Amino acid sequence: MTLDHAAPAASGTARPPAPSRSDIEIRPLTEAGIPDWLRAVGVGFMQAPSVSDAELEGRRGGIDPERALGAYDGDTCVATYRTFDQQLSLPGGGVLASSAVTNVTVSATHRRRGLLSRLMTADLAAAKERGYALSTLISAEYPIYGRFGFGPATRSAVWSVDLTRTGLGGRPSGPRDGGRVEMVPLDEIRKIGPELHARFFAGQPGAVSRDDRWWDLETGRITVPSREWKEPFWAAYRTASGELEGLVAYATDRKWDDSKQPGGTVTVQHLFTVSPAAERALWEYVCSLDWTSRVRSGERAPDSLLPDLFPDPRAARIHVDVDMLWVRILDTVRALEARGYEGEGALVLDVTDALGLAGGRFLLEAGPQGARCVPTDAPAELSLDVRELGACYLGDASPLRLAALGAVREERPGAAATAERLFRTARRPWCPDIF
Numbered sequence: 169m170t171l172d173h174a175a176p177a178a179s180g181t182a183r184p185p186a187p188s189r190s191d192i193e194i195r196p197l198t199e200a201g202i203p204d205w206l207r208a209v210g211v212g213f214m215q216a217p218s219v220s221d222a223e224l225e226g227r228r229g230g231i232d233p234e235r236a237l238g239a240y241d242g243d244t245c246v247a248t249y250r251t252f253d254q255q256l257s258l259p260g261g262g263v264l265a266s267s268a269v270t271n272v273t274v275s276a277t278h279r280r281r282g283l284l285s286r287l288m289t290a291d292l293a294a295a296k297e298r299g300y301a302l303s304t305l306i307s308a309e310y311p312i313y314g315r316f317g318f319g320p321a322t323r324s325a326v327w328s329v330d331l332t333r334t335g336l337g338g339r340p341s342g343p344r345d346g347g348r349v350e351m352v353p354l355d356e357i358r359k360i361g362p363e364l365h366a367r368f369f370a371g372q373p374g375a376v377s378r379d380d381r382w383w384d385l386e387t388g389r390i391t392v393p394s395r396e397w398k399e400p401f402w403a404a405y406r407t408a409s410g411e412l413e414g415l416v417a418y419a420t421d422r423k424w425d426d427s428k429q430p431g432g433t434v435t436v437q438h439l440f441t442v443s444p445a446a447e448r449a450l451w452e453y454v455c456s457l458d459w460t461s462r463v464r465s466g467e468r469a470p471d472s473l474l475p476d477l478f479p480d481p482r483a484a485r486i487h488v489d490v491d492m493l494w495v496r497i498l499d500t501v502r503a504l505e506a507r508g509y510e511g512e513g514a515l516v517l518d519v520t521d522a523l524g525l526a527g528g529r530f531l532l533e534a535g536p537q538g539a540r541c542v543p544t545d546a547p548a549e550l551s552l553d554v555r556e557l558g559a560c561y562l563g564d565a566s567p568l569r570l571a572a573l574g575a576v577r578e579e580r581p582g583a584a585a586t587a588e589r590l591f592r593t594a595r596r597p598w599c600p601d602i603f
């Protein structure tokens with residue numbers, strides 16, 4: 169990877185002549201530049217060609233100009249890029265700050281001329297300078313970010329549940345464990361949601377922090393025209409002693425077919441819990457609503473209790489199963505020492521990083537009591553790119569599979585199995601949020 173991707177394409181291809189680096193200037197955003205920058209975001213994401221006052225009003229508060237870059241063709245913004253501070257929940261209960269990347273767009277008039285490459289290589293180096301050991305993002309398309317050292321570190325599943333088949337029908341409402349499910353007004357959600365989410369976050373590797381703005385957007389206190397919002401139904405699960413252990417937000421569409429059969433779909437927008445009892449109770453609740461025949465689960469953990477909490481698990485099928493959070497390690501020592509390890513062992517990793525940020529040879533000695541990672545001259549046992557290290561970081565990707573695929577290389581027979589025992593976790597990581 170070079171910093172400048174503006175080199176002309178190989179002869180014979182139909183690429184337009186690429187502007188030289190000096191034609192397109194990359195510079196930090198200013199307050200005055202926000203409207204044009206947001207216009208470029210709207211163009212890049214094919215949302216709208218212009219920015220309304222309401223859009224500007226709703227979006228301005230979420231942008232820190234010091235963490236945003238624009239690429240300018242003359243005075244016109246043609247590419248956008250922004251980061252913000254995010255906390256990432258790690259295996260073993262640790263937390264690490266991440267430089268989260270968002271609002272990445274290059275206008276169609278300027279695509280494939282190296283603008284993203286310039287923005288990203290500059291920003292990843294700046295993120296490391298700022299002291300981040302990680303960068304994170306959600307990738308619109310799979311092929312975009314691997315070349316910059318990001319690896320797909322969590323997966324997410326969306327289930328479709330046929331409510332005529334679950335076997336839940338006809339039961340009296342309410343959990344059978346003495347707890348209760350109750351509707352919660354929006355104002356109350358704004359108060360109790362963040363605290364419950366903090367407890368969920370602490371126990372869910374791969375989860376990312378939700379700031380005040382997230383809650384204001386989700387509870388309608390801030391509205392943004394490009395982000396459709398309609399008040400959802402919120403319900404809570406409380407234990408027999410009244411402790412809040414789960415929340416669900418869902419929307420309904422009230423459809424009936426020609427023969428007056430209910431055909432409505434319940435779409436779950438958020439469901440997060442801190443106990444299996446809460447997870448069971450809230451799924452049983454949303455899958456037992458009258459007038460509905462289908463539930464769309466929203467983004468779920470790959471090891472969610474769905475569908476096995478239904479008497480007939482075949483009532484549910486996976487509609488989408490896709491990579492979700494991508495992790496880019498910027499500081500290998502800090503990142504590997506920050507997470508917990510369920511297995512015990514030692515491994516010499518030879519990490520390549522084309523951007524020169526996190527590469528080197530490292531001895532990792534890890535176990536349930538903690539981890540130590542130090543640069544070493546010892547012979548490498550497992551060679552891998554920083555992209556694969558990112559994919560394995562939260563415990564989801566399998567080093568054994570990656571070795572079989574040729575994506576990591578064993579320098580010592582059995583090294584991939586050692587990595588498997590060290591890196592993988594019994595529970596799978598999950599990031600429920602798209603940012």
Ligand SMILES: CC(C)(COP(=O)(O)OP(=O)(O)OC[C@H]1O[C@@H](n2cnc3c(N)ncnc32)[C@H](O)[C@@H]1OP(=O)(O)O)[C@@H](O)C(=O)NCCC(=O)NCCS
Pocket residue numbers: 173212213272273274275278279280281282283284285286306307308309311312315
């Ligand atoms: C995705 C996007 C940001 C790429 O920007 P860009 O300036 O065209 O990217 P670059 O020119 O720096 O591309 C660098 C390399 O990545 C490749 N690449 C970039 N986007 C790609 C994509 N969507 N699919 C496959 N390859 C892609 C390029 O072909 C190029 O490869 P090369 O180095 O072998 O020539 C831009 O196309 C865009 O804004 N798309 C719509 C919005 C979007 O998807 N944003 C990302 C949100 S996560």
